[in-house]
Amino acid sequence: MIKVALIGAGKMGLSHLSILGAHPDVEVVGVCDTSKMVLDVMDKYTKIQGFTDYEKMIEKAKPDAVFVSVPTKFHHTMVKNLLNKRIHVFAEKPLCLTVEQSEELVQLAAANNCINQVGYHNKFVGTFREVKRIVKGGFLGDIYHFVGEAYGPVVIRKKQDTWRSDPSEGGGCLMDYASHVIDLINDILAPVESSKGSILKPVYSNNVEDAVFSLLELSSKVSGVLSVNWSDDTHRKMSTSITVIGTRGKIISDANELKVFFKDSKVPDGYSKGWNVKYITELTEPVDFYLRGEEYSAQIDYFVKTCQGKVPNTINTFHSAMLTDKAISIIKQSSK
């Protein structure tokens, strides 16, 4: 049994808490939040103990691991504190507001031998995993270009400000939404090295961008386009996709459907020359408890297994999230 506590029972936090609650190897030992009502509901309807002060929770509940799902501006201080107490950490994305802060956490986690993971759940989506397998297997030949996209209806009218509309708290489409796509590109292809030009465009918001358009170059010298817009209500929910073009083929994939074209017969098992279509139904591993997509359960199961020493700590590490924070800062700089 791994003893797990959670800080921040908002939308992501409650989702994590429910999946943790159903996990057979996890004992949820505490939840910390600023909302009296959320804690009161926990107290009345669950066996989970509530706290208003996370340090007190750590002291009393003595968790082996902590989930941090609070606004990004609090990540650095809280995670640092947890790592100094040698507690394993699962943090929500993005990891920190600056690359320096993220680098510090990467080093501290390594020095203190703490398991570290960040909630970039797309890496646990079956279609995107398959894209990576095909790309890394060299089946598309020499990759020369990519397009990474995400669209969805987060800010679809002028409205009241929250932390998501405050850049100093980690708000804005670049940090909150585009970070998912950047992280996927970093992982499937290579880390973003430079931007040839970026546009951060407000659509309805006053203080932050609602869309990100950027021309990128990766450390592998592959070029690509990033196009992300969270003010697009022609999509029912966030829709993320990636297109990768190489000398021997092309792949287009979202979280549900993967379409790949091979120019010749050197293809992976189960594929053939020309167009191939695969659906998430055949690419996803079943999970023991499903809440809102296999990937949310799978990333937590992976974290638990990492804490138990059953699998290596290699997916969505603080280091990979730090590279994403670096790309975010490159895009920000090039938009000025």
Next chain:
Amino acid sequence: MERILFGDNQFFAVNHISDEKSRAQSIRFKDDESIIQTLDVARAAGSNTFMCTTHDRIGNICDMMRANPAKYGDYQVFPCMPYAHKYANAVTELGIAGTLKQYVPGNFIGSLFKGGVAYLSKDYLSIMELLIDAEMKMFKGIKTPVIFLQNVVTDLLLGLGMIDILVAFHKYVQKKYDAEAGFITMNMPMLLDKLEAAGIENPIICSSINLAGFRMSGGKEKYEEILRTRKVRAIAMQVLGGGAINPKDAIEYVCGLPNIESILFGASSKGNITQTINYINEFDKKRAS
């Protein structure tokens, strides 16, 4: 419950395997008229129950039904609440307290948040009841013999261990709407265990049941065993695995399972609707003989 329930995913661009298909559906069903026409096709093919989310546009469909009692007087609707995206988007924007203030009718929440008053368990159940009433408003005067809780809420509460709230939902829809409660879930074995332990016998549970084992958390074998050995009024959904399974094989599998009371499916075209219904009738007959 009828053997064949007609679902509404296709009307609201919910497609589990293709974003492209989902866009095509949202173009196809832009007008409410196209929705009611498709319901008429399903009725003519033999499905007299519409199982739908409490999406705003369903309100318009209910208006059209009420305006034509001769045609729709016997038609049944199984509401599934809540339309989760509405609340999920609101929580992002307004927080949990702000969302409740926006959606719970009357001054109840305002007075609840005032001062340091200690909340009682019955206050939270009152909030739930007011939210159910708000979602049920659009169905006034329409037959709604079963009222469902959507899977994202059922499963969230299941994971958190808030089984008391599922029980309260069960009791309230019975008391207020003289309806049976149904639970949609992606975790049927776990839910059935918890509901039974809380004293709910033979519950109506709608879950993914398909040849591919897709979204059957706990494993396909476990589901099959439960259908063979336990008391549950099962509805099979996602029988076509979102369209990834060959329809004939898909239906043959589901119709061959014991103890499935109803099959839920949705489709846009007349061809697909009649084909699926014909397969169900054909394999049901085969099994009976």
